[in-house]
Amino acid sequence: MNTTDTICAPATAIGGAIAVIRIAGPDAWPMLQKVWQGGMPPGPTCPRRMVLGRVGGDQVLGVFMPGPHSYTGDDVAELHCHGGARAAHAVLAAVREAGCRMAEPGEFTFRAFANGKIDLVQAEAVGDLVAAQSDMALHLAERQLAGALSDELGRLRGELVEILAECESHLDFPDEELDWDNALAVRLGPLCARLETLTRSGRAGALLREGVRLVIAGRPNAGKSSLLNRLLGYERAIVTDIAGTTRDTLEERTEIRGIPVRLIDTAGLREGGDVIERIGMERSRESLRTAEVVFWVLDAAADPQAEAAEMAAAAPPCTVAVWNKMDVAPEVGLPQVAFPTVRISAVTGAGLEELADTFAAMVWQEKDWREPEIAVNARHQEQLHRASTVLPEAAKLINAGEWELAAIPLRAAIEAIGRITGETTDPDVLENIFSRFCIGK
Numbered sequence: 001m002n003t004t005d006t007i008c009a010p011a012t013a014i015g016g017a018i019a020v021i022r023i024a025g026p027d028a029w030p031m032l033q034k035v036w037q038g039g040m041p042p043g044p045t046c047p048r049r050m051v052l053g054r055v056g057g058d059q060v061l062g063v064f065m066p067g068p069h070s071y072t073g074d075d076v077a078e079l080h081c082h083g084g085a086r087a088a089h090a091v092l093a094a095v096r097e098a099g100c101r102m103a104e105p106g107e108f109t110f111r112a113f114a115n116g117k118i119d120l121v122q123a124e125a126v127g128d129l130v131a132a133q134s135d136m137a138l139h140l141a142e143r144q145l146a147g148a149l150s151d152e153l154g155r156l157r158g159e160l161v162e163i164l165a166e167c168e169s170h171l172d173f174p175d176e177e178l179d180w181d182n183a184l185a186v187r188l189g190p191l192c193a194r195l196e197t198l199t200r201s202g203r204a205g206a207l208l209r210e211g212v213r214l215v216i217a218g219r220p221n222a223g224k225s226s227l228l229n230r231l232l233g234y235e236r237a238i239v240t241d242i243a244g245t246t247r248d249t250l251e252e253r254t255e256i257r258g259i260p261v262r263l264i265d266t267a268g269l270r271e272g273g274d275v276i277e278r279i280g281m282e283r284s285r286e287s288l289r290t291a292e293v294v295f296w297v298l299d300a301a302a303d304p305q306a307e308a309a310e311m312a313a314a315a316p317p318c319t320v321a322v323w324n325k326m327d328v329a330p331e332v333g334l335p336q337v338a339f340p341t342v343r344i345s346a347v348t349g350a351g352l353e354e355l356a357d358t359f360a361a362m363v364w365q366e367k368d369w370r371e372p373e374i375a376v377n378a379r380h381q382e383q384l385h386r387a388s389t390v391l392p393e394a395a396k397l398i399n400a401g402e403w404e405l406a407a408i409p410l411r412a413a414i415e416a417i418g419r420i421t422g423e424t425t426d427p428d429v430l431e432n433i434f435s436r437f438c439i440g441k
């Protein structure tokens, strides 16, 4: 992707009420002048103001945002036309005829990165923002875009650069007795700990970016589909009192306590059943194997002892035992089970708040969890790990007065952090990040 020509792309999905065509590059204004019909086109004399006119025969509202104070950092124009494929295509065709090249996926954001408006971590946050499936995932992306992670990495890098500079000055003045910061190696301890904490935040990052696979399992008629519908807030699955109603696994996305969830309803597990139900049960078992959390629904109004025994035999460790139908079952006499346990009624909704809390505690692996301020992605995690693993070696060498050798792991750690923010770039990594964006972003 070069950054010197002028690019264009539809920035909105086809079929909306309004379509936005985005243009960015040094010739954005000359191109507007070429395609604009009726009056003065938007331009540097009226920046960031909507102007009514026509392009390609269609009515548009145009706006010009001069660089460097634009999203990409170069001159940007937007043409807002009536939605629908025809009108948007006519405007886009006129702009392309004027010499604009179609943008690659993510190319506008790539330009913002190349022009130094944002770093690589912030560019990734733009992608996260679009893909966010829950409030918490959205907040995380917003904080990352605002620079929370970039600032933190900048501070850590700055400290490492200082320590490296001190090591290097030992080399430059080997005979002089300088007032050395003799606690140089000691300073690496907290730095390393912080890098490790950030590395560990990758787990939360993966959960919030990809969603948690939550599988609802249990006997036929225990109330699995009723619980799914409750959690979704609408009647997605068919609920009847006929055992074996759900014969295939069914997946929907939702969020629970701000956590994006891939919610999977399964065919109930029991002996027998016809060939379709048996295939469904095989799928249920497969779902159980890949689940991150399982809600094992137990019918408290049926045969609690047998239900509990079945669960004990088949449920994975990430299970929450969910005694259902508490509206009609006796409170006493339910057997103890070896999993976190919640009593609910999928019909009345009783116990669902507690179930949500139990789920969140399970996901965060602690009861008093807090929304993570920063949660890195797998790419960051890899480089953070690289940085934190070389620092103990640097500390050892500094303590031994091996300044020249100590500089090597220090430089490696600095470079690893630089790879995260994009100070050091690798074309494959850039390609991988930006190609996942949609066209026009």
Ligand SMILES: Nc1nc2c(ncn2[C@@H]2O[C@H](COP(=O)(O)OP(=O)(O)O)[C@@H](O)[C@H]2O)c(=O)[nH]1
Residues within 6 Å of the ligand: 218, 219, 220, 221, 222, 223, 224, 225, 226, 227, 238, 239, 240, 241, 242, 243, 244, 245, 246, 268, 324, 325, 326, 327, 328, 344, 345, 346, 347, 348
């Ligand atoms: N009284 C009562 N009935 C329930 C409850 N949850 C489910 N049911 C009933 O149990 C039957 C089976 O429910 P369903 O959700 O299809 O169970 P599944 O086979 O596990 O998916 C239906 O008749 C539901 O109305 C509950 O909490 N209380």
Ligand SMILES: [Mg+2]
Residues within 6 Å of the ligand: 224, 225, 226, 237, 238, 245, 246, 266, 268
């Ligand atoms: Mg069902």
